[in-house]
Each structure stands twice: as structure tokens, then as C-alpha cells.
Amino acid sequence: MRSGPLTASQQDRWLALYWRESAGGRKVRTSVRPVDPPLPVTVVTAALSRLVDRHEVLRTTFTLGEDGMPVQVVHPAAGFPVPFSVRAAPASDAPPLGGALTRAPLWHMELTARDGLVSALRVWYKHLVTDGAGLDEWYRQLFMVCRGEELPASVTQPLDRAAGKASGTPAAARGNTDPALGVPQSLVPAGRGAGRELTTTVALPGAEEQVDEVCRAAGVARPAVLKSVLGWFFCRYTGQDRVLFADVLAPRRAGDHGIDCVTTVAPVLFVLDEEAGFDEMCRRVQDAALRVLWDLRAGGAPARELRAQTVARRRVGGFSPVYFNFPRRSPLTGPGAGPKESTRSRVRVHTERTNILDDPLSPVCEVHFVGPELILRVTADTSVLPEDTAGRVGAAVLHLLDTMTAAPTAPVRTAALPFPALVFPSSGVRLAGASWVDQRSLSEAVASAPGAAASEVELRAGTVTARVRLRPGATVFDVHEHVLARLHERRDIVAPDCWFPLPEGPDDDGHDRPGWVARTPRDGWTPDAHRPVLAPVTPAEIALAEAVRVTHGHPVTDMALTYTEAGGTQLRAPAVAEELRARGWVGLRHAHVASPCTLRTVARDLAAATGRPPQAPSSHHSRRPARM
Incomplete structure (x- = not known):
């Protein structure tokens, strides 16, 4: 049995599959090819078995390694059950397929046959297995075997791709930046x-x-x-x-x-x-x-x-x-x-x-x-x-x-467009710098914060500012944190660049009373300069901090940071979710690790797993064997 890291393509597909299935989603791709002239069932199934032996990806499942990184496991060809079925008419629903952390096959081939002759092939598959060009090559080689032709001598296996990728990596190439830095x-x-x-x-x-x-x-x-x-x-x-x-x-x-x-x-x-x-x-x-x-x-x-x-x-x-x-x-x-x-x-x-x-x-x-x-x-x-x-x-x-x-x-x-350009129907949608901002939607997001008694949002000269009157016991960061937690819901709002007090009204001397608590900067609160440091305190916060520490190898001491700011990586995020599950906590979602919500917000969204009390952090969970 061979095992090792994933290729770059497998990493992206595996992550998408993990988070989709964690949220209860199911997405199976399908492809149909006619078989003309029809071929005997025994010939097609024998050819399929030969390709399963030849291509390791058809015998591969996925799990988490001890270091929290995903691992592909290639099962031996001997005794591997080839997932296929023979039907007189095509099935309307996809057969059960495996997922990101299961042993079940990630593909299934359906043979449409009558009187022992196959007239069509249908492959149900997760995108983690193959792509369009790979599927074409799969069909091509299958028909070559059916016709008794000699297959190409060389085959590149996913594990070999991953090994080749890991070897010769020029350090100078690691400084690439995200093209999304300056676009809406x-x-x-x-x-x-x-x-x-x-x-x-x-x-x-x-x-x-x-x-x-x-x-x-x-x-x-x-x-x-x-x-x-x-x-x-x-x-x-x-x-x-x-x-x-x-x-x-x-x-x-x-x-x-x-x-x-x-x-x-x-x-x-x-x-x-x-x-x-x-x-x-x-x-x-x-x-x-x-x-x-x-x-x-x-x-x-x-x-x-x-x-x-x-x-x-x-x-x-x-x-x-x-x-x-x-x-x-x-x-x-x-x-x-x-x-x-x-x-x-x-x-x-x-x-x-x-x-x-x-x-x-x-x-x-x-x-x-x-x-x-x-x-x-x-x-x-x-x-x-x-x-x-x-x-x-x-x-x-x-x-x-x-x-x-x-x-x-x-x-x-x-060159001009030969028809009228787009006219946005909403006058409230504007570009603030490089970001879309719907002023009404952002105002609703700020006003919905439990700590905001009243608020106003303003867009001026590419800057988004907010004024807020706080409820007793609330802080500006509480309101800012609430807005961060709402960002993943829309693509037309941003967190304000700066916060100012919204006056409560004149005092006895006719001066406006500030709208927030003492010691908060009255000349403007900015997240970069005034963000607090919040140590993990609640059981959920402690469990989350420990899960990140165990899977990433460094401590987490500030729950005001985002998952990314705390050193978390997207590829290890599923390991964090599984570590939390082992400790009795569920509810980690892709938005928690891919959007700017704080770790404190993530901890608040976690829930104790049904039927089992959350476990206190212990060395017992510091390293778990890979699930296979």
C-alpha cells in the first residue's frame, strides 16, 4: 500500500469536497459515452479491471495524516473491488460514492447492456478522481483494451506527481501575490x-x-x-x-x-x-x-x-x-x-x-x-x-x-461595446476604493450588532466610516467583530475602515455626549491600531485554540485574530475540524476559516456534539492516528 501527499489539484478538490460534505452537500459528476458497435459485458468489465490495476487513482482513498495534512492512500490492486454495475436502462440517481475521509470508492461505472452487449457507459465520479481530459483518456484506454490494442507504456501516477512537485522548488518563486488585491x-x-x-x-x-x-x-x-x-x-x-x-x-x-x-x-x-x-x-x-x-x-x-x-x-x-x-x-x-x-x-x-x-x-x-x-x-x-x-x-x-x-x-x-453598458439599478451601490459597498446593506449589518444602540455609515473619498452609539457594556470591537462575521453572506459590504462615536445628544452645557465608553479613542477607532488582545477563556475558545495548536504546531493566544492571522492554513483547516470533533465540538464551517471573522466568533458558533460532553484539552488528543 502506497501513501503520500496530495497533488496541487487534489488539494483543491479535496478541500472543496470536505467542506461541501461537512455542510451536508453532495455533488457528483457524470459522463456518458456510447459504445458503437456494442461490446460484450465480459470484455468491457475485463478491460475496466485492467485499468483499475493500471491507474492508482482508481484505487485511491483519502485521509488525514498525523501532521494534520491530507494523505492519499493507494490500495493494492489484488482484491480491490471494481465499482461497476450492469443495467438494462440508465439509473436516474447516482450510486453511493465515498467522500473526503471515507474508504468507499469515489467513482462508479454503469454499463447499459441488453442481451449481454454494452451499448453505453456512464461514469459517476467525484471531481477529486479525474477531470475532462483525464476522463477522455480513461475512455480511450478502455476502448483500446476492448479492441486488444497495446496501451501506452508510461503512466504518471498522482503520488509521482506530488513527489515531483515537492522536489525542485525554486525559493525565488514563492513570493507571488494575490491578483485580487486591487479588484472588486x-x-x-x-x-x-x-x-x-x-x-x-x-x-x-x-x-x-x-x-x-x-x-x-x-x-x-x-x-x-x-x-x-x-x-x-x-x-x-x-x-x-x-x-x-x-x-x-x-x-x-x-x-x-x-x-x-x-x-x-x-x-x-x-x-x-x-x-x-x-x-x-x-x-x-x-x-x-x-x-x-x-x-x-x-x-x-x-x-x-x-x-x-x-x-x-x-x-x-x-x-x-x-x-x-x-x-x-x-x-x-x-x-x-x-x-x-x-x-x-x-x-x-x-x-x-x-x-x-x-x-x-x-x-x-x-x-x-x-x-x-x-x-x-x-x-x-x-x-x-x-x-x-x-x-x-x-x-x-x-x-x-x-x-x-x-x-x-x-x-x-x-472598440466600443455594440450595445448599452450595464446600469446598476441601486444608487446605494458604490465603489469605495477597490471594493463594492452597498451603503444600505452595510448600515443594516452594523445596526444588527447587539452592542449598537444606534449607528450611521458613510462612504466618502473611497473610505468607509461608521458612527456608533454603544449599549452599556459593549465595545467598538464588539460591533466591528459582528460586521466581520456578516461579511461572508454578501459581496457588496466591507468592514468600516474607521469608527467614530455617534453623539447621544447635548449635555447640560450644550456639548454632545460621546456615544461610547471612556478610554476609547474619540478621534477614531481603527482595527489595525486599536484591536484588543483576547485570550481564550470559554471552553469552546480553549478547545479551538488547542485544536489549532495541535494541528499547526504553534500556540494561539489571541481570539481577536482571524484564523488566517493566527497562522492557520486552509489545507489544515479540516484537521482542525476533526480535532474539535474529537474533543466533542462541532460546527466549524468553511466560512469560519476563509472569511475575516474572528476566532472568538468561530468559538461562539461551535456547539457540543450531541450525546457527548466536550472534553478538556489533554495530551491524549495531541496526535491521532490517521483514519484509513
Whole structure:
């Protein structure tokens, strides 16, 4: 039995899986492939068994190591139960699959067969196992075995990827920074209201030639041109000069015949420079993506850790980027799969209701080619991209491609959006510095603090200030802490930069009485300068501090810090949750470790596990054996 650390891709997928399942969620992916001509069940099942022997990821489960880090465990091929079923008709529901900390298989293959012949294959899987390109390779090798063909000699296993990543890490590459430091929390503010999710697919015949012409003029690859076009569109649409993309990268090297998931998501900042030429815009986009890819390969700080630091520093709830994917494979269905049109007058648009977004404020843009035809698939909530606007994305793309091919060195300012830009319906939503702030929503968050008797919020010159009148016994930090705890709920509020007293009214001498207790700075309270030091006192606080100490190896003495400020890492956060569970406490959520709420707030949200009293900290829990 082999075991070891996770690859970078596995780390991201494992974390997402752990927190989703901890919250009671369940997300299983599925893929269907026809088998034509049909093959005997015995041939397909024998081929599947051979691939289970060949690819360790199909025999891998996950657990926590003694150091609190996730570990992948590869089970021996001998005796490993191959998870498959044979049915006369496809099942409507996914079979039970394992999770982040279980031994059950994380995938299942369903064979649709009649009279002993398989006509279709369906794979149910967790994204932790494979990705789109890996799934294609899985099917390809399965059919090769069924046909009696020789498989590629070399296979890269996940454990080998992780070992190779750990060995040659240039120290100079570790200084990367988060591109989200200077962008709004989302493309549009969250205060616009919930809509419905739509996927708009636009087929643009003949666009391949134009894209390649721009590639030659700028000296870039296709993804740089396509992302530049989308970045330009979103900047024009929102009236902003920058967009935070989340690039879906699959850095699978040539000759790599593994089927495991290597996909990772990397933040890339697009900045619209009106005076730069179109060719220069594309080169900058490609350079930014290459720098991010270098950081990933060279061992730079993972994006999730940088993002947690940025969230704490900017005192926002999180970020909702635009996801960009230029997959190697093309879908088998959709508007681009039919006969190709040679005239651009036959641009086709198809819209359908979907339910795939993890974050309704993060649009997903998938671009690929089917022959000479460009297929653009945009999935977005209608509160972010209304249906009529989404349907005109194709016209905007064609307009910019026409402009770029006609004059590749012309300034970007020469291209205007061929339809009206977005107009925000709420006058209360404004940019304060680089952050969206809905003044009414923030006022409600401040007023809802138990310690606030009255309050006012003001946005001026990019600064967010608040005035508060405190209830007896409350402190300014109590109110500030309450706002921090509310940030993860929205993408249009921030914690105030500075707090001032709200006068209670004139005293006997006609002077305004201050609205908070003595010894609090009357000229303004700022979290960086005046935050108190709060030692762990309650049983839940002590248990949380001990759980962080045990899993991270350093003491926690200040509950006024966030999890990140206290030295906590995202990858070890599940170990903190499991350590708390071992001590009799439950309730730790992803928002507790990924948003700027304080450790004291986290401790208040914890609850004693049903049927067992919380245990006092002891050396018995200082190291637990890995669960396998």
C-alpha cells in the first residue's frame, strides 16, 4: 500500500469536497459515452479491471495524516473491488460514492447492456478522481483494451506527481501575490438581487481564422486572444478597468497518459489599458497567465492561501471571479456540433436553464473550437448577466475580432461595446476604493450588532466610516467583530475602515455626549491600531485554540485574530475540524476559516456534539492516528 501527499489539484478538490460534505452537500459528476458497435459485458468489465490495476487513482482513498495534512492512500490492486454495475436502462440517481475521509470508492461505472452487449457507459465520479481530459483518456484506454490494442507504456501516477512537485522548488518563486488585491469582490455587486441561472451557447462560424490571425499578429496563443476578448467585454459591460479571471488550467505534459485530475484554478488579473494596442493587450494577458502557471509549477504559495490573506487584509467576505476555461476537448452536443456554416450570418444562439454554478456571482466562460467554428458557452446568473445581454455576447465578440484583425496595433479605446453598458439599478451601490459597498446593506449589518444602540455609515473619498452609539457594556470591537462575521453572506459590504462615536445628544452645557465608553479613542477607532488582545477563556475558545495548536504546531493566544492571522492554513483547516470533533465540538464551517471573522466568533458558533460532553484539552488528543 502506497501513501503520500496530495497533488496541487487534489488539494483543491479535496478541500472543496470536505467542506461541501461537512455542510451536508453532495455533488457528483457524470459522463456518458456510447459504445458503437456494442461490446460484450465480459470484455468491457475485463478491460475496466485492467485499468483499475493500471491507474492508482482508481484505487485511491483519502485521509488525514498525523501532521494534520491530507494523505492519499493507494490500495493494492489484488482484491480491490471494481465499482461497476450492469443495467438494462440508465439509473436516474447516482450510486453511493465515498467522500473526503471515507474508504468507499469515489467513482462508479454503469454499463447499459441488453442481451449481454454494452451499448453505453456512464461514469459517476467525484471531481477529486479525474477531470475532462483525464476522463477522455480513461475512455480511450478502455476502448483500446476492448479492441486488444497495446496501451501506452508510461503512466504518471498522482503520488509521482506530488513527489515531483515537492522536489525542485525554486525559493525565488514563492513570493507571488494575490491578483485580487486591487479588484472588486465580484463582477457586479451582490445587491442586485437573485435571478436565475442560464447557459448561453453562441456558435460563431468562421471565427477560427480571425482568432488565428490575431494570434500571428500578437505572437500569442489562442487562449490569450479569447480571454482578452472576454476581458474587454466584461470591462466595457461593467464600466470597470479590470476583471479577475479564474483560469481553469490543466498542465498535463505531452506523453502523460494518466487519467487523474490535474486541473487547477489560478487567479489571473485582466487590466484594460485604453491606450495599449490590441496586440499588446493580448501579450499582457498571456504573460500574466504564464507567470501564474510558473508560480504553480515552481511551488509558489497556493492561491487559496493568498486569497485568505487578501480577504483578511481587505476585510471583505470573499471574491467571485469570472471562470475561464479553454478545454482541450470539445463537447459532443450543442450548437457547435452540427454541420458547419461558412457564412457569419448564421450565428446561432441557444439558451437553457442550468444549475451548475457554485457561486451565482461567478460567471463561467468556456471557449473551444469545432473545426472553424468558435463555440462560446457562458453560464451566469441573470442578476449578473441578463438574458438579453448574454444573447448579444456573440455580437460583441465578433465586433472586437473584426476590429482586431483590421488593425491589430490600434488602441483599445477604438472598440466600443455594440450595445448599452450595464446600469446598476441601486444608487446605494458604490465603489469605495477597490471594493463594492452597498451603503444600505452595510448600515443594516452594523445596526444588527447587539452592542449598537444606534449607528450611521458613510462612504466618502473611497473610505468607509461608521458612527456608533454603544449599549452599556459593549465595545467598538464588539460591533466591528459582528460586521466581520456578516461579511461572508454578501459581496457588496466591507468592514468600516474607521469608527467614530455617534453623539447621544447635548449635555447640560450644550456639548454632545460621546456615544461610547471612556478610554476609547474619540478621534477614531481603527482595527489595525486599536484591536484588543483576547485570550481564550470559554471552553469552546480553549478547545479551538488547542485544536489549532495541535494541528499547526504553534500556540494561539489571541481570539481577536482571524484564523488566517493566527497562522492557520486552509489545507489544515479540516484537521482542525476533526480535532474539535474529537474533543466533542462541532460546527466549524468553511466560512469560519476563509472569511475575516474572528476566532472568538468561530468559538461562539461551535456547539457540543450531541450525546457527548466536550472534553478538556489533554495530551491524549495531541496526535491521532490517521483514519484509513
